[in-house]
Amino acid sequence: MITCDDVDELRAFGRPLVADAEAHVRGCTRCREAETALGAVSATLAASAVRSVPAGLTAQVLAAAAPLLAANAARATRRRLVRALAAGLAPLPAILALDLWLIRAGYGLLTRFLPDALSLYVVANWVGFLALLLALTYGAIPFLAARQTAAPQPRSA
Numbered sequence: 001m002i003t004c005d006d007v008d009e010l011r012a013f014g015r016p017l018v019a020d021a022e023a024h025v026r027g028c029t030r031c032r033e034a035e036t037a038l039g040a041v042s043a044t045l046a047a048s049a050v051r052s053v054p055a056g057l058t059a060q061v062l063a064a065a066a067p068l069l070a071a072n073a074a075r076a077t078r079r080r081l082v083r084a085l086a087a088g089l090a091p092l093p094a095i096l097a098l099d100l101w102l103i104r105a106g107y108g109l110l111t112r113f114l115p116d117a118l119s120l121y122v123v124a125n126w127v128g129f130l131a132l133l134l135a136l137t138y139g140a141i142p143f144l145a146a147r148q149t150a151a152p153q154p155r156s157a
């Protein structure tokens with residue numbers, strides 16, 4: 001639905017009115033009255049010269065903004081790391097409970113067929129392997145989070 005502001009915008013920038021806008025203008029006293037004033041604004045904008053950007057302005061703006069951009073990036077990295085750690089640690093109790101249950105069940109199953117000492121040896125190695133996998137998984141979270149927030153490489157032209 002076209003509003004008075006939409007019509008004002010089209011007129012101020014010298015754009016042609018679409019069919020919906022023309023229908024709105026026919027039924028709107030305010031838009032009919034504003035036509036002349038906005039036509040003058042549009043003509044003034046069209047007649048004004050566009051200045052070119054001074055050389056080196058982009059570099060100066062980027063240099064001035066660099067500390068703020070770096071602080072923003074550091075804040076985003078910390079936030080992402082906290083979220084990644086929270087997401088990784090949330091299922092940890094369930095994972096540990098499942099591992100404990102599997103270890104007990106595995107030990108119970110092994111002791112039916114193997115001597116207790118050998119069953120304990122196998123289960124202890126299994127526990128060590130699970131601990132290593134958990135340590136590698138949770139130890140990788142900070143590196144993966146930092147890698148995701150790494151600044152994108154500048155595009156070559």
Ligand SMILES: [Zn+2]
Pocket residue numbers: 003004005007024025028029030031
């Ligand atoms: Zn209107």
